[in-house]
Amino acid sequence: MQSACPGVAPRWIGQWHAALPAMVLVFAGMACAQNALYIDLSGDWRITSDDRPEFAAPGFDDHAWGTFRLPAGSSPYRLRCWLRRTVELPASADRTQLALTVGVMRDVYEVYVNGVRIGASGNFESFADAQIPRPRTFDIPADAAEVTGPVAIALRSRWALNMPPMWRIQDAGPFVLASRNVAPRQAGTIQLQEQWIANSPGLVFGAVFAVLGMVGLFFWTADRKRIELLWFAAAGFARAISAYYRCSLLLTDSFPFVAAGFPRLEMFVGNFYQPMAATLALTAFGRKSARWYAALWVGYIVPMAIATSRPQIQPLPAYRFHAASFDLAHLWPPAVAMTVVLRNWWSTRRQHLLHLVLSLLLLNFGQDWFRRLIALVGRAEFLITNSQRIGAVWVLRDDVLLLFLSAVTLALLQRRLTADSRERLRLSGEMEAARVVQQLLISKTPARESIDAVYEPAQEVGGDFYQVIPVADGSQLIAAGDVSGKGLKAAMVVSLVTGAIRNRQSDAPGAILGELNRVLCESLDGGFVTAVIARLFGDGHVVLASAGHPPPYLEGCEVSLPEGLPLGIDAAAQYQETSLPMTAPQQMTFVSDGVIEAANAKGELFGFERTRHISTKPAKEIAAAARAWGQNDDITVVTVRRAAS
Amino acid sequence: MVAPTKTKVEQNDGVAVLRFEGDITSVSEDAVLGKYQKLPENTSKVVLDFSKVPYLNSSGIALVIQLMIAANKSSRTVACFGLSAHFVKVFKMLGLAKYTTIYDNESAARAAGA
Numbered sequence: 091m092q093s094a095c096p097g098v099a100p101r102w103i104g105q106w107h108a109a110l111p112a113m114v115l116v117f118a119g120m121a122c123a124q125n126a127l128y129i130d131l132s133g134d135w136r137i138t139s140d141d142r143p144e145f146a147a148p149g150f151d152d153h154a155w156g157t158f159r160l161p162a163g164s165s166p167y168r169l170r171c172w173l174r175r176t177v178e179l180p181a182s183a184d185r186t187q188l189a190l191t192v193g194v195m196r197d198v199y200e201v202y203v204n205g206v207r208i209g210a211s212g213n214f215e216s217f218a219d220a221q222i223p224r225p226r227t228f229d230i231p232a233d234a235a236e237v238t239g240p241v242a243i244a245l246r247s248r249w250a251l252n253m254p255p256m257w258r259i260q261d262a263g264p265f266v267l268a269s270r271n272v273a274p275r276q277a278g279t280i281q282l283q284e285q286w287i288a289n290s291p292g293l294v295f296g297a298v299f300a301v302l303g304m305v306g307l308f309f310w311t312a313d314r315k316r317i318e319l320l321w322f323a324a325a326g327f328a329r330a331i332s333a334y335y336r337c338s339l340l341l342t343d344s345f346p347f348v349a350a351g352f353p354r355l356e357m358f359v360g361n362f363y364q365p366m367a368a369t370l371a372l373t374a375f376g377r378k379s380a381r382w383y384a385a386l387w388v389g390y391i392v393p394m395a396i397a398t399s400r401p402q403i404q405p406l407p408a409y410r411f412h413a414a415s416f417d418l419a420h421l422w423p424p425a426v427a428m429t430v431v432l433r434n435w436w437s438t439r440r441q442h443l444l445h446l447v448l449s450l451l452l453l454n455f456g457q458d459w460f461r462r463l464i465a466l467v468g469r470a471e472f473l474i475t476n477s478q479r480i481g482a483v484w485v486l487r488d489d490v491l492l493l494f495l496s497a498v499t500l501a502l503l504q505r506r507l508t509a510d511s512r513e514r515l516r517l518s519g520e521m522e523a524a525r526v527v528q529q530l531l532i533s534k535t536p537a538r539e540s541i542d543a544v545y546e547p548a549q550e551v552g553g554d555f556y557q558v559i560p561v562a563d564g565s566q567l568i569a570a571g572d573v574s575g576k577g578l579k580a581a582m583v584v585s586l587v588t589g590a591i592r593n594r595q596s597d598a599p600g601a602i603l604g605e606l607n608r609v610l611c612e613s614l615d616g617g618f619v620t621a622v623i624a625r626l627f628g629d630g631h632v633v634l635a636s637a638g639h640p641p642p643y644l645e646g647c648e649v650s651l652p653e654g655l656p657l658g659i660d661a662a663a664q665y666q667e668t669s670l671p672m673t674a675p676q677q678m679t680f681v682s683d684g685v686i687e688a689a690n691a692k693g694e695l696f697g698f699e700r701t702r703h704i705s706t707k708p709a710k711e712i713a714a715a716a717r718a719w720g721q722n723d724d725i726t727v728v729t730v731r732r733a734a735s
Numbered sequence: 736m737v738a739p740t741k742t743k744v745e746q747n748d749g750v751a752v753l754r755f756e757g758d759i760t761s762v763s764e765d766a767v768l769g770k771y772q773k774l775p776e777n778t779s780k781v782v783l784d785f786s787k788v789p790y791l792n793s794s795g796i797a798l799v800i801q802l803m804i805a806a807n808k809s810s811r812t813v814a815c816f817g818l819s820a821h822f823v824k825v826f827k828m829l830g831l832a833k834y835t836t837i838y839d840n841e842s843a844a845r846a847a848g849a
Contacts, residue, residue, distance in 0.1 A: 553793075574793035575761060617797045620829070638829040653830035659800060660833075683793065683825075693789055695821055723792065 126269035127183045131243070135160050136174040141246070145172040146202035148242035161193050161263040173245040177267055185235040189273035190243065191227040193263035194281070202244040206234040214248055222285055222343045225263070225277035229270055241267065282343065288484050289337050295489040296333030302496055303327040309504055313511070318373035319503055325366035326496065332363055333489065364420055365390040368427035374503065375434040386426045394419035540731040541568070544713040545724075546684075552724035553580030554682045555588055561597050564628045569602070570680040570728050571621030571639060574656075586610075587619060587657075599623035599635035603657065603665040607637065610658035618656035622680060626730065632672045635665045640686055640698075643679045643705035644672065648698070674732040679705040681712065684723035688716040696720075740766035740788075749777055750845060754784040759795030767798040771805065781806050782844050783835075786817025796829065803834035812836075814844040 137158035144150055152174045160173070179185065190208065192201060198212030209228035235241055264274050303326025310319035334341070365387060372382055397416035478485050541558055553573035561567055569591055573580040590609045594602050602623050610619055622639040626632050634642070634649065638656035641649050652666040672678060681701055688696040696719045704712050709727040716725050740763040743754040751774050759767060771781070783799070785791075791799065806813045813835040818826065823837055838844040 572793065574797045576794075616801060617794065618800065620793075636828075640828065653827060653832060655830040655833065656800070659804065663830075687790075687792070689790070695790075697821060698824060 126272045127179070127188070127267070128269070128272055129177060129179075129267040131175060131177070131265035131267055132160060132263055134158070135245075137171055139169070139171050141170045141172065145174065146205045146207070146244045146246070148204040148240075150174070150242070160265050170246075170248050173247065175243045176240045177243065178240050179235075184269065186232040187270045188230040188235050188241075189227050189268055189270040189275075190230055191225055191264055191266040191268065191274050191277070192245065193225045193265045193277075194223045195245075195247065197223075197247040197249055199245050199247040201228055202242075202246070203230050203234045204236055204242050206231065208234060214246075222282065222339045224281040224285070224343075225274065227273045227275045227278070243267070282340075284482075285340055286344075287482055288479075289340055291483050291485045292333050292337050292489070295486070295493060296330045296337075298493060299326050299333060299496070300330035302493075302500060303330065306500060306503075309500075309507055313507055316503070316507055316510070318370050319507070321366055321370035321373055322496075322500060322503060325363055325370055328361075328363040328366050329492065329496075332361070336486070361394065361420070365423040368423035370499075371427040372430055375430060377430055377434075382426065382430065386423055389422035389426065390419050392419075393422070540733055541566075541728065542709040542731075543726070543728045544709045545726050546713055546717065546721070547724045548684070548721060549576055552576070553584060554684065554724040554726040555584045556680070556726055556728050557588060557591055558728075559591070561625070563597075565597070566626045566730075567591075567597060567599075567602075568624045568626065568680065568728060568730060569621060570682065570726060571619055571637075571657075572682045572684075572724070572726070573619050574617040576724070583610075583614070583617075583619065586613060587621070597625065598667065599625050599633055600665040600667040603635050603637045603654070604663075607657045607663055607665075608661055611661040614658040618658045620656045620683075622651075624678065624680075624730075626672070626732075630671055630673055630732070631669055632678065633667050633669050635667045637663075637665055640681055640683055640701075643681075643702055644670070645676045646702060646706045648702055649678075672732050677706055677729055677731045679709075679712065680726075680728040680730075681705075682724060682726040684721065684725040685712065685716040685727060687723060688719040688725070689722055690720045739763070742766040742770045744770055744774070746775065746778070749779040750782060751775075751778045751780070752782040752784055752841075752845075754787070756787040757789075759788055759791040759798065761792070761794035761798075763795055763798055767795075767802055768805075771802045778811060780812045780814065782841070783813065783815045784817050784841065785815060785819075785822070786841075788817070789819075791822060791825075796825070800829070800831065800834070803831065807834050814838055814847055816841050816844040 134157045136152040136155040138145070138152070138155045145152075155174070158173060190201060190203065192199070192211070195211075198210075198214060200210040200214070201208050208230055209226070211223075211226055264277060266274060268274075303323045306319050306323035306326055310316060310323060313319075368386055369383065372386070377383075393415040397412050397419060399412075478487055543556055543558075545552070545554060545556065547554070553576055555569075555571050555573075557567070557569040559567040559569070571587060573583040573587070586609070587606060590606050591602065594605055596602060596605070603621060606619070606621065618638070620637055620639040622634065622636045622642060624632055624634045624642065634651060635654065636651040637654045641651050643649065649668075649670065651668050654665045655663040657663075686696060686698055686701050696716055700715075700719075701712075704715055707715075709729045712727045712729075713725050739757065740759055741756040743756070745752040745754070753767075753770055755763075755766065757763075774781070781802075783802075803813050814837075815826070815835050816838040817840075818837060826835075826837060836844075836847060838847060
């Protein structure tokens with residue numbers, strides 16, 4: 091159909107699709123003014139669903155084909171089709187300077203003029219260089235239009251299966267064969283600008299999700315045990331990538347250098363949003379069993395690997411199988427997470443608000459879950475839209491809901507973090523107070539002998555103790571011991587033992603141990619206390635008794651003591667005394683098992699022999715050597731050096 | 736994080752062998768006392784295999800002592816083997832000879848008192 095010359099055309103203002111007829115008139119007017127060629131190709135085209143190369147040939151007889159109206163026609167042949175149109179040119183037309191403008195088509199297509207391929211939009215074999223449907227103008231090579239005769243235009247087309255909903259706009263013009271200088275090239279540029287505006291919410295949402303992810307990451311650095319914050323951050327980043335993927339056609343069309351592989355990146359990273367958010371739910375409720383996490387991720391990754399391993403263009407049955415795998419991969423994580431949330435809600439009835447918000451988050455999955463389930467049972471198409479056109483822009487309902495729920499989830503996680511921090515601070519204060527009290531209990535001022543002691547608990551408070559007590563007859567009692575276990579429970583037993591020692595009925599080491607044993611047998615519920623008690627007399631001899639404690643060392647030699655059961659096990663246990671001389675300036679060294687059983691990175695113990703070897707050194711050096719080897723228990727060292735009289 | 740202690744129980748003719756694997760610490764209650772409490776009534780001898788136990792801390796030793804006391808009250812004999820030289824000394828230092836005998840190997844532990 092040749093255009094009439096319409097005279098002066100109105101200026102275009104507003105929506106591009108509304109403006110296109112006006113633009114056609116503008117260009118037609120320009121063509122008239124310059125005596126240039128301008129032929130509107132809107133109207134009936136020939137169409138077939140076959141796909142053969144000879145359809146491009148100029149002499150091909152297409153009279154048996156059906157007809158299809160361009161633009162905005164509705165084709166029954168969506169998978170693949172050919173469209174043909176033959177145009178007579180006026181004798182005056184300059185056939186070396188022609189251009190063909192193909193209007194908006196939802197499909198991937200190739201353009202042929204007289205059998206010569208002059209261009210394409212998208213790719214028949216891959217989605218990697220998919221392009222936004224928009225008007226495109228192709229310059230026709232001089233040799234394609236030939237010297238005389240009609241021009242045969244053929245469009246080979248395939249439905250763009252991966253086209254997101256927001257790109258699935260109505261087919262529109264202009265379809266024009268014109269001289270190059272009047273071809274409506276601006277139509278495509280204008281529509282690209284419109285698409286940037288229409289999809290700007292997706293870009294904004296992507297940025298906001300990324301910011302939320304960074305905030306989650308920041309909170310996680312404050313307490314790295316709160317692993318759910320890390321998963322929150324990961325889910326935020328994945329959602330951001332997913333949001334940007336939805337604009338991938340815009341990016342790849344505007345910036346060709348980002349084209350290759352972007353959709354595949356989204357497959358692997360953007361789609362991780364759901365398992366990441368499901369893992370967030372598992373970690374937020376303290377689910378520690380590795381089986382849940384393994385079930386979640388294996389159930390996601392296996393079908394996703396099947397889905398993404400498919401060739402991009404494939405027969406429909408294979409496509410449906412891979413699409414079903416894709417849906418299965420998305421069904422699984424919400425199912426696992428919802429099971430955990432419901433079980434946790436039922437069993438603990440705690441943290442109601444967090445439960446509620448995470449449930450809503452998962453219910454949003456559930457909406458997607460239900461949608462996919464219908465798609466899986468009904469048909470393999472999963473591109474069911476949840477996008478909403480508001481004025482000039484597209485908004486995803488999921489984006490709005492998820493952003494709200496994510497923000498509330500983050501606020502609740504942060505509140506929990508703050509509560510944890512306050513609790514830690516409170517406990518730390520109480521432990522510090524307990525430590526001070528314990529130091530007061532176990533440290534007594536040395537008397538006549540040269541006594542040195544080091545006490546280094548492995549935690550804030552310890553289970554070791556020592557006491558140096560002057561006796562009325564001028565002798566000194568030295569008691570060193572170790573309560574099995576650590577922490578506050580052990581510290582409380584230390585208080586009990588030190589109190590019992592101070593209120594002893596006898597000053598004889600064996601009798602003191604007997605008293606302590608009876609007290610502890612009544613008090614301890616499991617566990618035991620080892621102890622050694624030495625009484626240093628002014629005349630130079632020492633009396634010792636041991637209840638399962640490491641023996642002391644006298645001038646580098648281990649003192650052999652009779653075996654004695656630890657305290658608190660058998661109320662009838664007896665503790666024998668041993669007497670030995672200790673002359674000036676000999677040193678007796680008492681150690682706890684924290685010295686002997688200090689362990690290095692290989693698990694090798696410091697051991698009895700190394701302890702004996704350094705037992706003549708000052709207490710600080712012995713403790714430092716054990717600590718350097720690898721402290722894993724309370725360390726106590728008491729040294730007594732006999733002063734010359 | 737401390738790996739849980741594993742215990743394999745073998746029973747034959749009234750002799751139960753508890754084969755411990757891994758460190759024995761405060762978290763080993765089920766592996767030590769739990770397994771012991773599930774032994775059948777007719778068990779007359781309990782053999783403790785420590786050959787795959789690199790370390791026992793004081794809480795772990797307390798569990799072993801509780802096992803030995805429980806066995807002693809039930810008139811069961813307790814034999815140990817597989818202890819490193821360090822822990823042989825620790826067991827002797829703790830006066831556990833009242834409750835158990837320490838052997839060099841499994842056959843000696845099984846044969847003793849048979």
